[in-house]
Amino acid sequence: MTDLLSVSDLRKDFGGVRAVDGVSFTVRAGETLGLVGESGCGKSTTARLVTRLLEPTSGTVRFDGHEISRYSERRLRPLRRDLQIVFQDPIASLNPRHTAGTILAAPFKIQGVRPPGGQRAAVADLMARVGLNPEHYNRYPHEFSGGQRQRLGIARALALRPKLVVCDEPVSALDASVQAQVVNLLADLRDEYGLSYLFVAHDMAVVRHLSDRVAVMYLGRIVELADRDTLYAAPRHPYTKALLSAVPVPDPALRERRERVLLRGDPPAPGQAAVGCRFRSRCPRYRDDLDDTQRDRCATEDPQLSDDPSGAVACHFPSP
Amino acid sequence: MPAETTLPGDSLLSVRDLRVQFPTDDGIVRSVDGLSFDVAPGEIVGVVGESGSGKSVTGQAILGLLRRTRARVTGEIRFDGRDLVAAPEAELRRLRGAELAMVFQDPLSALHPYYTVGSQVSEAYRVHNRVSKRAARERATQMLDRVGIPEPHRRYDAYPHEFSGGMRQRVMIAMALVCTPRLLIADEPTTALDVTVQAQILELLKDLRDEFGSAVLLVTHDLGVVAETCDSVVVMYAGQCVEQAGVEDLFARPQAPYTWGLLGSMPRVDQDRRDRLAPIGGQPPSLLAMPPGCAFEPRCGYHEEVPDGRCRTERPALVHSGDGHSVRCHLTTGQRLTLRPVTS
Amino acid sequence: MLRYLLGRIAGALTVVVVVSVVTFAIFQLAPRLTGANMAFYYTGKATSEAQAAAVAQKFGFDKPLPEQYWTFMSGIVAGRDLSDGVTEVECPAPCLGYSFRQNRPVLEMIGEAFPVTLGLTLGAAVLWLLFGVAAGVLSAVRRGSVFDRLATVVSLIGVSVPEFFTGMLLIYLLTSGPAWLRLYPDGINYVPLTEDPVGWFAAMVPPWICLALLFAALYARLTRATMLETMNEDYVRTAWAKGLPPRTVVGRHGLRAVLPPIVTLVGLDVGALLGGVVLIETLFSFPGLGRLAYRAITSQDLPVIMGVTIVGALLIVFANLVVDLLYGVLDPRVRNAR
Incomplete structure (x- = not known):
């Protein structure tokens, strides 16, 4: 498989606060990479950096053969056909004064594309494809329900058949039953159009359901990156372990049987670059399992993401 | 419909045919529409439903917090023998905070930004206990310590904005439990928190229940949270209870098609699901214009199994089906056994 | 807190320097431009x-x-x-300059006039705060009641009727109106507080009422709106859930959150008024800063105009500083944010 998106050592500072601190990953053609983490870990900033809605402080973003991290908006425009984003909050990302038809026709207009059969037909087709009634062409965003608005957002992203869609928490504002509809839709569209997704979310279960590989972020860094089955079956980073064990499972029979790793404290807010491993203040392994020499290493040496083909982990003492 | 669920004698809280209606310009919104359930002393009962199901409104109705709004509350909320719907405000005020306490979803907005957390906790204690300021401070500090605030003596004088989200929710819990109430209503207490912090807070709630013996009404949208935390469950849909059961029973033998739908919608973190989720189609009904029959009928895949189109014309009653399991559905017990989809 | 304090004081000093430069420049330029x-x-x-x-x-x-x-x-x-x-x-x-017209240093004149304005402003402020805030809170708590509707109408009148009208009406009624209202048959004459406290108070009451009427109306409207918003806040719901009695919920939890915006407004209004209550002072012939400025302007006594302008500006800067500091005291979030 070829790399469609390749991100290397990406950094973003917001006035001295380092939100993204040296992130590297690739998304191969046709695959879905899940990017998970808790609030403040930098996952949404990363989504905005790779779509160049934000300018990186340093690092490279290579998309489909172009190094776009320093591209001007004019040079980016032709590439935007192939690189789209879906946001969490559908109501905030849709112009309230435009009808569904206008919103969905905009990508064609901006890119100067004349779809065969005309714009109107293409929009109606798009609406049908994402499960909206094409007769609602003239409705405004507020006349749709939350789930329908997210379908509208997805339809807009898909209008020009992009290669990569960055999904930033696309289902977290939706109720369970509606969330499942949208998750299914995303999966169906991927299969039909051969899309690649960078799927950014905090919900470990949804990410498991949709992703081929998963990257876990903590305080601006990727701490573990592995293929989905490996990561969920045998997480190696203590943070990944804790994160997975914290997700409630809808099966009371497992309540007693599951091994739980309770972390202390809240995820810290991003700040200045620190010395040593940034997870050690909450790390149960550091607290309970390591001797002083080992701890010393955690306190002084910043663990780098290993280059293991089966799964990369940024920990001095990962689980096997 | 008195004999529907557990015996009233066992229960600390017994809600019967509760209705909450909000008059609006477009008509009457029936947020809660004939809800009945029970909470036993020391029990953690999950009230689960999607947005608009009436689960949060139910919690506020129990505490009488809707009295200051335009809502019309009818039915019966029997707490320890007293009917809270009919109780005079002065009596309810004596119960609020002392016997019935509440924790809200967003601890930042639920704490007063201009008072120290300690003073807010001790205020809650002093309303119901004639004690000196110093004794209240002592008690509040003790409580802050108990819910896991580090250095409680020093942090007593800190303001809410100086705490993290998880710590703020601990403060809220300390405030709610400072008078050791017999019922704690926790309205989506972990929804605004990160998952690792959620796990801590749920653990804390369970520990405190064991220690203080308070019953907990845990209002949530997350069946996972219910499965991890609760003893029994009330599943709400469009203002009604569609199913109530013990937690193991509910997850092992769900009986209402809506519950099947909810479970089928959930991706699992602990196992691979088959390729597609099985979501519920369509949208919840408008609370302004409820269907005359079963509220779930328009989205239900099983209404053709019931003869004579009864699902469309006749509202099913909440029926006790053994083992403290109640369900609101026209399907027969036998049909429910054969039709239930295999979820996991 | 100390950093916040020092920062605000440094800011105020900068503004003072800028204000003095600008005032000086204007009064240098004006004669040159008019060719006088x-x-x-x-x-x-x-x-x-x-x-x-x-x-x-x-x-x-x-x-x-x-x-x-x-x-x-x-x-x-x-x-x-x-x-x-x-x-x-x-x-x-x-x-601050010397008035050759009056043959007195400007500062001396200002020093004489300032207590009059100070008494007028502070007294009126107490009145309008008392009545405005109370009316606003009551309106908000009993929203839609007869009182609320009445207060809305009265405050609308208070806001829209010009103060010179109420002032003239008041003077007319009190000095030459119907006998039972003719409380000041000899006219309303200012007496310094130090000479005759009772006479001072008596003379102050009518202008106080006149000034307070306008501001009370404004404050009632502001208080009502902010209070309504506050009573819908989650933390007020928390207060109800604790079982607190209504007066504690409204007073301790609701009103406390309304204080910062009110204090801000009071500070700024009082600061602006201290620079001279021109209309009222002129109307009642009270020898305050406003009347001093008015007379200086009509007689083209430039040193006095300049002195009053600078003092007025200083008072506003000072009021702003006090407001900032009070805000730091009232809102712990401001205190901690640098």
Whole structure:
């Protein structure tokens, strides 16, 4: 498989606060990479950096053969056909004064594309494809329900058949039953159009359901990156372990049987670059399992993401 | 419909045919529409439903917090023998905070930004206990310590904005439990928190229940949270209870098609699901214009199994089906056994 | 807190310097632009050419502007000698200028007028706060009640009726109205507080009412709106859930959150009024800063105008500083944010 998106050592500072601190990953053609983490870990900033809605402080973003991290908006425009984003909050990302038809026709207009059969037909087709009634062409965003608005957002992203869609928490504002509809839709569209997704979310279960590989972020860094089955079956980073064990499972029979790793404290807010491993203040392994020499290493040496083909982990003492 | 669920004698809280209606310009919104359930002393009962199901409104109705709004509350909320719907405000005020306490979803907005957390906790204690300021401070500090605030003596004088989200929710819990109430209503207490912090807070709630013996009404949208935390469950849909059961029973033998739908919608973190989720189609009904029959009928895949189109014309009653399991559905017990989809 | 405090004080000092420069520049420029005789503006008297030259020499009109500004500012600290071309006068420190019309240092005149304005403003502020805030809170708590509707109408009238109208009406009624209302048959005359406290109070009441009426209406509306918003806040719901009695919920939890915006407004309004309640003072013939300024303008007594302007600006800056500091006391979030 070829790399469609390749991100290397990406950094973003917001006035001295380092939100993204040296992130590297690739998304191969046709695959879905899940990017998970808790609030403040930098996952949404990363989504905005790779779509160049934000300018990186340093690092490279290579998309489909172009190094776009320093591209001007004019040079980016032709590439935007192939690189789209879906946001969490559908109501905030849709112009309230435009009808569904206008919103969905905009990508064609901006890119100067004349779809065969005309714009109107293409929009109606798009609406049908994402499960909206094409007769609602003239409705405004507020006349749709939350789930329908997210379908509208997805339809807009898909209008020009992009290669990569960055999904930033696309289902977290939706109720369970509606969330499942949208998750299914995303999966169906991927299969039909051969899309690649960078799927950014905090919900470990949804990410498991949709992703081929998963990257876990903590305080601006990727701490573990592995293929989905490996990561969920045998997480190696203590943070990944804790994160997975914290997700409630809808099966009371497992309540007693599951091994739980309770972390202390809240995820810290991003700040200045620190010395040593940034997870050690909450790390149960550091607290309970390591001797002083080992701890010393955690306190002084910043663990780098290993280059293991089966799964990369940024920990001095990962689980096997 | 008195004999529907557990015996009233066992229960600390017994809600019967509760209705909450909000008059609006477009008509009457029936947020809660004939809800009945029970909470036993020391029990953690999950009230689960999607947005608009009436689960949060139910919690506020129990505490009488809707009295200051335009809502019309009818039915019966029997707490320890007293009917809270009919109780005079002065009596309810004596119960609020002392016997019935509440924790809200967003601890930042639920704490007063201009008072120290300690003073807010001790205020809650002093309303119901004639004690000196110093004794209240002592008690509040003790409580802050108990819910896991580090250095409680020093942090007593800190303001809410100086705490993290998880710590703020601990403060809220300390405030709610400072008078050791017999019922704690926790309205989506972990929804605004990160998952690792959620796990801590749920653990804390369970520990405190064991220690203080308070019953907990845990209002949530997350069946996972219910499965991890609760003893029994009330599943709400469009203002009604569609199913109530013990937690193991509910997850092992769900009986209402809506519950099947909810479970089928959930991706699992602990196992691979088959390729597609099985979501519920369509949208919840408008609370302004409820269907005359079963509220779930328009989205239900099983209404053709019931003869004579009864699902469309006749509202099913909440029926006790053994083992403290109640369900609101026209399907027969036998049909429910054969039709239930295999979820996991 | 200390950092916040120092930061605010430094900011206020900067503004003071800027204000003095701008005021000075305007009063330097104005005569030049109108082509009038500088000596006239500064002495307030017609002058012969020889006198004008003497004045110009004494004031240093031929010197570069920055130097003149420096002389003016150092005069405030050290005092200076001035002349209208006839007599030499000593303007003792702190010298804000000398009015040759009145033959008195400007600061002395301001010092006499300021207590009048201060008494007027503070007294009125107490009144409007008492009535405005109380009416606003009551309106909000009993929203839609008869009281609320009545208060809305009254405050609308209070806001829209000009103060000179209420002032004139009040003077008419109290001095020559129907007998039972004629409480001040000899007119409303200002007496200094130090001479006759009772007389002072009696004289102050009508202008207080007049001034407070307008502001009470504004404050009632502001309080009602903010209070309504606050009572819907989650933390007020928490207060109800604790089982607190209504007066505690409204007073301790609701009203407390309304304080910062009200305090801000009071500070700014009082600061602005202290610079001179022109209309009311003129109407009631009270010798306050406003009337001083008004008279200086009509008689083109430039040193006085300049002095009052600078003092007025200083008072506003000072009020702003006080508001900022109070905000720090009232809102712990502000205190901690640098």
